[in-house]
Each structure stands twice: as structure tokens, then as C-alpha cells.
Amino acid sequence: MFFFFTCGTHTFTSRLAGAENLTVQCQNCGNFSGHVYKRWEWFTFCFIPVIPFSLKPYKEVGCHICNFYQDTKYRPDVQGQMGWNNGQGQQGMMMGPPGHGPPPAGVPQQHPQYK
Numbered sequence: 001m002f003f004f005f006t007c008g009t010h011t012f013t014s015r016l017a018g019a020e021n022l023t024v025q026c027q028n029c030g031n032f033s034g035h036v037y038k039r040w041e042w043f044t045f046c047f048i049p050v051i052p053f054s055l056k057p058y059k060e061v062g063c064h065i066c067n068f069y070q071d072t073k074y075r076p077d078v079q080g081q082m083g084w085n086n087g088q089g090q091q092g093m094m095m096g097p098p099g100h101g102p103p104p105a106g107v108p109q110q111h112p113q114y115k
Helices: 076-082
Strands: 007-015 034-045 048-052 058-063 069-071
Touching: none
Parallel strands: none
Antiparallel strands: 007 034, 034 048, 034 058, 058 069
């Protein structure tokens, strides 16, 4: 009699609660496509998750363009936006791509003159 068992791993990935709408810059490719994910890797037996590889899930910033993941402890901009400052203030906070938003105060508004 022959039994065939499959063993492997599976990574469960979901958006981190409280950061579902947060989009940050990827530090690998530079695109503003990074999202904060909760990733948890499990050992599977016959496609059933049995044993987790860690006691708690990883909190990472992931880019879907270049498939790069980085732990949130190395991203003070993400920690500042989520309120995980640890008393460091809001240094290095990313607000989005440059060139968007209203002009600085004191800059006169000029409309183009068409002739």
C-alpha cells in the first residue's frame, strides 16, 4: 500500500489593520506603491496549515511592482504615519509625490495669458 503525503509552506498575507489605505514609497524601486502587510508563514501538511514558523505575524511594507518586502521597524516614515513613533516625533514622514498640492503661501497666482 502506498500513501502520498504533501508537506510545504504557505504564507498568509493581508493588509495590516489600521493601515489599509496607507500608500508609501518603495525603497527598492522608488514607486509609490508600497502597502503595509501582515504576513504569517505556516508549515502545511496535505495543504492544511499546521505549525506557524513564528509566534506572531510579520509587519512589513510590500511593493506589488518589484515584490520587495521590508520590515516596518526599518521604516520610520511608516511608523510615523501609523502612530508608532516611540517618542521620536514625525521625522521623515512621506506625504506623497512632489509637485502635488497647493502652491506655497506668498506665491502670486498668475493665469496664463493667451493671445
